Amino acid sequence: MKSIALTVVLILGCLLVYVAQEFPGFGDPGAPANVHVSPFYIENAMRDTAVPNMVTAILADYRGFDTLFETSVIFTAGLACFFLLRVIRRRAPESRLYRHIPTDLTIRIEKGGRLPASSAEFQRIDSVWVPYDLIIHMTGRLIVPFIQLFALYVIAHGHYSPGGGFQGGVILGAAVILFALCNNLRMTVRRFSERTNALLCSLGVIIYAGTGVMCMLLGSNFLDYGALAGLLGVDRIMARSHGIMMVEIGVAIAVNAVMVWIYYNLSSVGRQDEGL
Amino acid sequence: MDALLSFVIAKYNYWVVVLLIMIGLYAMIAKNNLVKKIIGMNIFQTAIILFYISIGAKKGATIPITFGEHGPPVAAADFINPLPHVLMLTAIVVSVATLGVALALALKVFRQYGTLEEDDIHSQIRKE
Amino acid sequence: MTEHFPALIVVGPLLAGLLIAAAGWFNRKACFPMAGLTLLWVLWMCIGLTLRVVTSGSIDYHLGGWAPPWGIAYRVDFLNGIVLVVVALVAFLNLLASWNSVEREMADKAGAFYSLYVLFTTGLLGMVVTADAFNLYVLLEIASLTAYALLGMGDGRSALSGLHYVFMGTIGASFYLLGVGYIYLVTGTLNMADIAARLPALYSNGTVLLAFILCMTGLFIKMALLPLHMWLPNAYANAPSLSASLIAPLTTKVMLYVMIRIGLNLFSPSFTFEISGLAPAMVWVAVIAIVAGSVMALFQKRLKRMLAYIVVAEVGYMVGGFWLGNRAAVTGAILHIVNDAMMTLCVFLAAALIVHRLRTDNFSDLKGLFRKMPFTMAAFVVGGLSIIGVPPLCGFFSKWYLISGGIIAGHYGFVAALLLSSLINAVLFFRIIEIGYFEPLPGSDGHHHEPPAKMDEAPLGMLVPLWAAAGLLLVLGVYSGDIATRIIQFAIPEAIL
Numbered sequence: 090m091k092s093i094a095l096t097v098v099l100i101l102g103c104l105l106v107y108v109a110q111e112f113p114g115f116g117d118p119g120a121p122a123n124v125h126v127s128p129f130y131i132e133n134a135m136r137d138t139a140v141p142n143m144v145t146a147i148l149a150d151y152r153g154f155d156t157l158f159e160t161s162v163i164f165t166a167g168l169a170c171f172f173l174l175r176v177i178r179r180r181a182p183e184s185r186l187y188r189h190i191p192t193d194l195t196i197r198i199e200k201g202g203r204l205p206a207s208s209a210e211f212q213r214i215d216s217v218w219v220p221y222d223l224i225i226h227m228t229g230r231l232i233v234p235f236i237q238l239f240a241l242y243v244i245a246h247g248h249y250s251p252g253g254g255f256q257g258g259v260i261l262g263a264a265v266i267l268f269a270l271c272n273n274l275r276m277t278v279r280r281f282s283e284r285t286n287a288l289l290c291s292l293g294v295i296i297y298a299g300t301g302v303m304c305m306l307l308g309s310n311f312l313d314y315g316a317l318a319g320l321l322g323v324d325r326i327m328a329r330s331h332g333i334m335m336v337e338i339g340v341a342i343a344v345n346a347v348m349v350w351i352y353y354n355l356s357s358v359g360r361q362d363e364g365l
Numbered sequence: 366m367d368a369l370l371s372f373v374i375a376k377y378n379y380w381v382v383v384l385l386i387m388i389g390l391y392a393m394i395a396k397n398n399l400v401k402k403i404i405g406m407n408i409f410q411t412a413i414i415l416f417y418i419s420i421g422a423k424k425g426a427t428i429p430i431t432f433g434e435h436g437p438p439v440a441a442a443d444f445i446n447p448l449p450h451v452l453m454l455t456a457i458v459v460s461v462a463t464l465g466v467a468l469a470l471a472l473k474v475f476r477q478y479g480t481l482e483e484d485d486i487h488s489q490i491r492k493e
Numbered sequence: 494m495t496e497h498f499p500a501l502i503v504v505g506p507l508l509a510g511l512l513i514a515a516a517g518w519f520n521r522k523a524c525f526p527m528a529g530l531t532l533l534w535v536l537w538m539c540i541g542l543t544l545r546v547v548t549s550g551s552i553d554y555h556l557g558g559w560a561p562p563w564g565i566a567y568r569v570d571f572l573n574g575i576v577l578v579v580v581a582l583v584a585f586l587n588l589l590a591s592w593n594s595v596e597r598e599m600a601d602k603a604g605a606f607y608s609l610y611v612l613f614t615t616g617l618l619g620m621v622v623t624a625d626a627f628n629l630y631v632l633l634e635i636a637s638l639t640a641y642a643l644l645g646m647g648d649g650r651s652a653l654s655g656l657h658y659v660f661m662g663t664i665g666a667s668f669y670l671l672g673v674g675y676i677y678l679v680t681g682t683l684n685m686a687d688i689a690a691r692l693p694a695l696y697s698n699g700t701v702l703l704a705f706i707l708c709m710t711g712l713f714i715k716m717a718l719l720p721l722h723m724w725l726p727n728a729y730a731n732a733p734s735l736s737a738s739l740i741a742p743l744t745t746k747v748m749l750y751v752m753i754r755i756g757l758n759l760f761s762p763s764f765t766f767e768i769s770g771l772a773p774a775m776v777w778v779a780v781i782a783i784v785a786g787s788v789m790a791l792f793q794k795r796l797k798r799m800l801a802y803i804v805v806a807e808v809g810y811m812v813g814g815f816w817l818g819n820r821a822a823v824t825g826a827i828l829h830i831v832n833d834a835m836m837t838l839c840v841f842l843a844a845a846l847i848v849h850r851l852r853t854d855n856f857s858d859l860k861g862l863f864r865k866m867p868f869t870m871a872a873f874v875v876g877g878l879s880i881i882g883v884p885p886l887c888g889f890f891s892k893w894y895l896i897s898g899g900i901i902a903g904h905y906g907f908v909a910a911l912l913l914s915s916l917i918n919a920v921l922f923f924r925i926i927e928i929g930y931f932e933p934l935p936g937s938d939g940h941h942h943e944p945p946a947k948m949d950e951a952p953l954g955m956l957v958p959l960w961a962a963a964g965l966l967l968v969l970g971v972y973s974g975d976i977a978t979r980i981i982q983f984a985i986p987e988a989i990l
Contacts (some may be wrong), residue, residue, distance in 0.1 A: 094395035102387040108703045111676060114375040116424040118442050123423060125681030125691075126446050126562050135431045135439065137666055143429040143447040146455075152451060154556040154565045158619070158631045159455040165612055165635060166462035168514055169642035170469045172605040173652075195397035250430065253455060284518050291515040298508050311500040313558030332419070351465050358472050386671075393660055406663050413671050420678055447579060452627055456670065459634045465666075466638055467659045470645050473652035 109282045138329040140248045144145035148253065149333040153312045157301065160294050160340050165283045167290055167347035187211045215273055229271030236264040244341045250329065253342030260350025261341065269352065278353065278361055286350040293343025304332075307363075378419035385412035399474065399481045403467050410460040414453045421446035495545075498538045499554040499567040502577065503619040505538075505633075506531050510611035513680040517604010525592050528607040532614065539618075543574035547980060568624040572757075572984035573825070575976065576621050576750050579834045582965075583742050584614040589720040590842055590956040591735040593951075594849055598733065599646070606643075610739065612638035617747050624685045626647045626759070629751065631664065633715075633754070637662050640744060643736040644728050649700075654727035659723040665714030675700050685759050698762055705769055708755055716748035718812055719782035722805050730798040734845035737797065741804055742837035746830045749811050752764040753827065756815065762988045766818040776907055779813030782806065783910040787917040796844050796854040800837075803880065806914055807833050811826075813907050814895045820989050822898025827981050829891035832969055836888055839876035839962040843869050846951040846959060854960060865949045868956055870929055872963040873929055877922035879966045882915050886966050890973035949978030 113120035134146040148156050184199045190210055238262075244257030269277040301312040309316035314332025315325040323331065353361055373380070388410055392405025422445055429447040431439055471481065478486045494501075509531035513524050546552060551570035555561065570578070574842045588610065595603050616636030623629050641662070645655025677683060679700050695701050710721075717725040725745075729737045756765040768771045768896030793799040811833070814826030846869045847862065848854050863870050879886035892911060899908040950956065967974075 091395040094391050098387045098391045105383045108699050109376060109379040111478055111698055111700055112379060115378045115579055116422045118423045121679055121681040122420050123446050123676055126826055127446045129563055130447055131441045132439050141431045141723045144450050147447055147451045150565055151559055155455055155631050157626055158635060159458050162462050163458055165638045166465040168608060169466045169638060170641050172602055173473060175471045177601045199402050259739055287518055288515055289509045295511050298504060299415060305497055311556055355468055402660060410667055413667055417674050455631055462638055463663055465640050470652050470656040
């Protein structure tokens with residue numbers, strides 16, 4: 090197997106290297122790719138959409154349809170992880186570990202035993218339990234709000250600096266994952282339940298597709314944000330800028346929820362009982 | 366000799382991309398452990414992303430963000446090509462999504478067979 | 494609203510898939526009607542679009558209001574109109590049959606199943622209707638990801654087979670992306686019509702040839718052309734039966750459509766068939782695929798694996814037909830896309846019904862099936878006869894075009910492979926019919942220990958779509974001539990004789 094792989098890979102590599110002789114050099118401003126379609130985008134993005142960041146203008150306006158499907162790809166990944174891994178009806182719980190807070194004893198209750206009712210004295214811990222967690226707990230508590238604030242900044246400034254819905258959504262998701270790592274998974278699921286995540290996923294992509302359908306209902310083609318001018322009370326160019334903002338918000342919500350949902354399912358192998 | 370050297374240096378981005386493609390593809394085909402195959406898949410997809418981005422570079426140009434309505438007029442040669450970046454945002458998301466689904470399937474395999482090495486799994490299957 | 498149909502056939506099921514996923518958390522029972530109504534609506538739109546194309550020519554749609562090459566364009570013309578209809582039809586019929594099985598096997602994840610189902614259909618419909626090379630990649634990935642999840646969901650070996658499908662599928666899609674990258678490097682645009690206009694000046698460039706080879710190789714991996722077919726038998730045989738009966742008829746056929754689109758409309762026919770120099774080799778690869786696929790089907794002991802190898806052989810028919818390069822063979826290949834989707838749906842759905850009742854598909858457990866499930870086996874026989882190529886069922890007509898194309902091109906190896914494959918298919922299906930007729934043998938004392946099997950047919954909800962599919966095989970057969978002369982003739986460029 091390894092020798093077949095090596096031969097195939099070497100043949101492919103030689104082929105690619107041989108063809109690369111005819112490629113334009115690195116950074117050549119006269120290459121066909123830099124001459125044909127992209128000067129239109131560079132020169133007209135600000136004029137057509139009032140968005141200084143050309144990448145956001147192309148992503149959400151000129152080629153906005155691709156981005157709609159990209160968002161649904163990430164939604165599909167979250168849904169697929171849920172579909173493949175989630176174990177919803179579980180049998181009787183296996184052995185669980187509890188810590189008795191006043192005496193700091195750890196007890197283990199095997200399968201079939203009776204579990205303590207939720208009382209203030211017993212605290213459930215994970216099987217892989219890290220004892221000295223005070224520093225991690227406090228540091229996480231301090232950092233998470235700032236991460237979320239930065240994520241909102243990245244989303245809102247997608248028009249003016251590198252950023253946008255995907256990047257901000259991932260940072261938001263990372264904040265929740267950091268919280269889950271510092272504390273435990275059950276606490277995170279209690280605060281930000283799986284059902285909320287699943288519904289937010291769908292809501293984000295529905296906002297994006299819904300903006301497009303609204304443009305269609307107002308008379309233009311799908312995702313032609315200029316049609317929203319009458320609805321929003323601005324001229325067509327600013328309407329494009331606002332349309333881009335709306336879809337970026339939808340994307341951010343969807344990506345955030347999907348990141349957290351995938352983390353829930355992958356880290357606990359579908360049980361959402363004990364995470365990392 | 367000079368021409369050959371300058372040819373190698375002028376297009377070094379393509380050589381890096383080809384090397385990464387070869388490494389990723391080899392890992393996907395030849396390695397035994399499922400997680401190593403998944404890592405190879407990721408390397409392969411990242412190499413293609415690098416290829417597209419390197420197409421869009423321009424010497425002496427800056428990032429594709431204009432200066433606002435009161436800035437100087439926009440000339441195409443001053444900004445790098447934004448289109449490959451847009452395309453590769455999509456490709457990065459697609460590769461993350463594929464990574465998620467592949468890991469979910471690998472977890473299912475592990476839950477069922479107790480191992481992630483392909484030859485162990487195949488010997489377990491043959492015994493069934 | 495009708496002018497928005499090209500966008501609505503993709504956006505409608507996307508929105509429906511999202512709403513079904515959300516609805517699955519509130520009211521599970523509503524998911525199936527929502528999915529059914531959506532696919533019925535999509536089918537209606539696709540039929541409407543095809544009729545409009547037949548009467549008034551191709552339809553163009555600019556998304557976002559931007560003209561190509563700056564925006565993304567969608568285009569419905571003679572080639573993809575019929576493929577759209579057949580994709581929507583297969584998805585709708587299979588959905589109707591899936592309700593019983595989903596209720597039994599994965600009732601608490603029904604919302605996620607129907608949502609993934611509808612999203613898979615969205616990806617395929619988008620791949621067929623798009624006119625932008627990169628948009629095709631994104632939609633290809635949606636269809637692939639949903640297929641990975643739908644196929645990996647069973648028990649047994651489905652997770653491992655699904656993971657192998659992930660690896661092969663990702664290599665295929667990434668090769669396609671690399672090919673598009675090379676095309677972008679030399680032309681600077683992504684719109685298919687624009688690329689087709691700019692490429693002829695560059696045909697002497699080695700990059701264009703390598704881009705062609707890479708795109709085609711990526712598609713060959715995804716359509717399971719031998720020897721790149723290794724993922725298909727395991728993935729389809731170990732999957733839940735109703736996922737297999739959705740994905741098996743559609744994935745390979747849509748990839749074949751994309752190959753034809755790239756070969757005829759992106760690169761000109763003269764490049765594809767003459768300048769690239771690949772055509773003779775590809776026909777021989779197809780011949781080997783047909784023969785090897787059929788022979789390997791003979792050695793299988795499980796029904797679904799046998800059908801999966803028949804799919805591999807059918808892919809060989811269409812690839813060989815296309816690369817022969819004359820009008821009759823290309824007509825046969827395109828007609829076979831439509832026919833084979835229907836035939837594969839019919840037999841895989843029959844296998845799904847059998848597995849639903851018997852929970853196994855080993856040949857040794859299929860004894861006496863004609864008594865237990867007469868209607869299912871009757872539909873299976875109709876599907877089998879169509880695959881063998883018996884008139885007036887549809888399989889005969891597309892094989893006729895393929896064989897005449899082979900004779901016109903003088904490629905008797907292809908003709909021989911087609912005839913050999915029909916013979917082997919006859920052996921395969923008559924073997925199943927024979928097993929199905931025998932009842933369990935009497936014991937050593939000469940008496941039957943069990944009473945003869947009573948009729949234990951699959952539920953009506955699963956039988957009706959199966960019989961609709963079998964009936965459509967006859968309808969497609971009767972109308973084959975019309976489809977070929979009034980639609981497919983205009984889909985093939987004038988340059989091909």
